[in-house]
Amino acid sequence: MRDDSRLPTSPAFWRSPLRGPWFTSVLGLVLLVGVTVLFVTGLASYAAYNPDLSPVNDKTPDKGILGFYLFAWPTDPHWLYRLTQGVHVTLGITLVPVLLAKLWSVVPKLFALPPARSLAHALERISLLLLVGGALFEFTTGVLNIQLDYVFPGSFYPLHFYGAWVFFAAFAAHAVLKTPAAVRNLRRLRAEDEPAPAAPADETGRELVAPSPDAPTVSRRGALGFVGGGSLLLFATTAGQSFDALRGTALLAPHGGADPGGPGGFQINKTAAYAGVTAAQTREDTWQLVVTGRTGTVRLDLDRLHRLPLHTSSLPIACVEGWSTSDQRWRGVRLRDLAALVGHDGDPPDVIVESLQLHGAFRHAALRANQVADPRSLLALYVNGGPLTADHGYPARVIVPAAPGVLNTKWVARMTFGEVR
Numbered sequence: 001m002r003d004d005s006r007l008p009t010s011p012a013f014w015r016s017p018l019r020g021p022w023f024t025s026v027l028g029l030v031l032l033v034g035v036t037v038l039f040v041t042g043l044a045s046y047a048a049y050n051p052d053l054s055p056v057n058d059k060t061p062d063k064g065i066l067g068f069y070l071f072a073w074p075t076d077p078h079w080l081y082r083l084t085q086g087v088h089v090t091l092g093i094t095l096v097p098v099l100l101a102k103l104w105s106v107v108p109k110l111f112a113l114p115p116a117r118s119l120a121h122a123l124e125r126i127s128l129l130l131l132v133g134g135a136l137f138e139f140t141t142g143v144l145n146i147q148l149d150y151v152f153p154g155s156f157y158p159l160h161f162y163g164a165w166v167f168f169a170a171f172a173a174h175a176v177l178k179t180p181a182a183v184r185n186l187r188r189l190r191a192e193d194e195p196a197p198a199a200p201a202d203e204t205g206r207e208l209v210a211p212s213p214d215a216p217t218v219s220r221r222g223a224l225g226f227v228g229g230g231s232l233l234l235f236a237t238t239a240g241q242s243f244d245a246l247r248g249t250a251l252l253a254p255h256g257g258a259d260p261g262g263p264g265g266f267q268i269n270k271t272a273a274y275a276g277v278t279a280a281q282t283r284e285d286t287w288q289l290v291v292t293g294r295t296g297t298v299r300l301d302l303d304r305l306h307r308l309p310l311h312t313s314s315l316p317i318a319c320v321e322g323w324s325t326s327d328q329r330w331r332g333v334r335l336r337d338l339a340a341l342v343g344h345d346g347d348p349p350d351v352i353v354e355s356l357q358l359h360g361a362f363r364h365a366a367l368r369a370n371q372v373a374d375p376r377s378l379l380a381l382y383v384n385g386g387p388l389t390a391d392h393g394y395p396a397r398v399i400v401p402a403a404p405g406v407l408n409t410k411w412v413a414r415m416t417f418g419e420v421r
């Protein structure tokens with residue numbers, strides 16, 4: 001045999017004795033479950049954001065056939081988005097070591113020559129390109145969006161959404177093809193088995209084993225423990241972002257750790273200074289809320305707003321970044337009462353909420369009729385017994401049960417009912 005073991009295209013180049021059907025099958029089955037949960041919670045997260053309601057929420061609200069599943073996000077239970085997005089982000093981060101180990105375990109196959117032995121083989125390899133590329137794209141965009149403070153202003157949602165469909169289509173095809181063999185492998189093989197005594201259930205498994213392995217420095221179980229340990233560490237330093245009592249352990253999460261930031265006992269996402277909202281704009285004697293609807297426009301100064309019936313709701317802030325607060329006690333005017341002021345009695349329509357902020361994707365948001373109608377949905381003036389602080393949206397901010405943080409517009413200046421589209 002020609003010695004071409006210096007090239008990664010040669011099977012002999014890959015020498016780790018850990019590679020083999022057992023190791024790849026274990027990781028593959030973990031990802032089968034994990035990635036499916038990521039996909040479902042991701043689709044939920046996208047629907048929660050009301051993308052189909054208005055270009056204000058998403059520049060491409062018509063997602064074509066990929067938007068077939070979009071539905072009116074409910075307002076119950078009020079912690080719904082805390083759960084779906086907390087699971088999505090925390091699980092995604094936890095799976096990073098598993099994904100990397102899985103890719104490492106099959107990397108010889110990615111280099112194998114000839115590139116295609118047949119049409120079927122060519123199609124399989126193209127689907128693997130979409131699978132690997134899609135996985136790396138989804139995990140990278142997700143983590144960057146959380147950690148780097150929205151590096152894709154306005155475009156993260158379409159990127160991550162379209163990427164998810166490409167990735168999941170390739171993933172589903174791969175799962176259908178490989179899951180039976182992976183299950184068989186785990187039934188027949190023990191961790192330290194070489195392909196003999198029990199031959200791997202398919203050719204794929206055999207290809208993974210190094211033809212001229214180096215001596216092992218760690219057992220397969222040991223290597224798997226290392227991957228699991230990495231996942232556990234990531235989980236333990238992320239999951240606390242969703243629970244007040246554990247916040248200090250969320251070292252990796254934005255707004256986690258010992259100093260999550262935020263006046264009034266809970267996190268802020270963007271400060272008033274960051275949003276370019278000044279004290280001059282929010283002064284009691286100059287600020288006005290402009291409400292428009294069926295019967296025209298009403299301007300409310302702060303005094304008038306405070307004299308409307310005020311109600312209390314206990315609701316969390318739950319951010320697309322994965323972190324959430326416990327329930328805060330908000331007090332303010334019901335959104336449906338504001339709708340009634342401009343001619344929408346009983347059956348309030350959708351609304352567009354605009355803030356004093358001039359730039360940035362979250363300066364405005366569209367809320368659906370069911371969210372406006374919920375008696376817990378408020379234009380909040382107080383939180384936890386005091387007036388809103390500047391950073392939490394003084395003088396008035398929206399708070400809606402079960403909705404993503406992005407829909408809870410701060411520093412509200414204008415509300416337009418019924419002309420969302």
Ligand SMILES: Nc1nc2c(c(=O)[nH]1)N[C@H]1C(S)=C(S)[C@@H](COP(=O)(O)O)O[C@H]1N2
Nearest residue numbers: 267268269319355362392405406408409410
């Ligand atoms: N005007 C305006 N409102 C906004 C935002 C913003 O950038 N500008 N950020 C939103 C996001 S992403 C979240 S998670 C919540 C955070 O609210 P908090 O800072 O009071 O915790 O505010 C939302 N309201």
Ligand SMILES: [Mo]
Nearest residue numbers: 319320405406
């Ligand atoms: Mo957010």
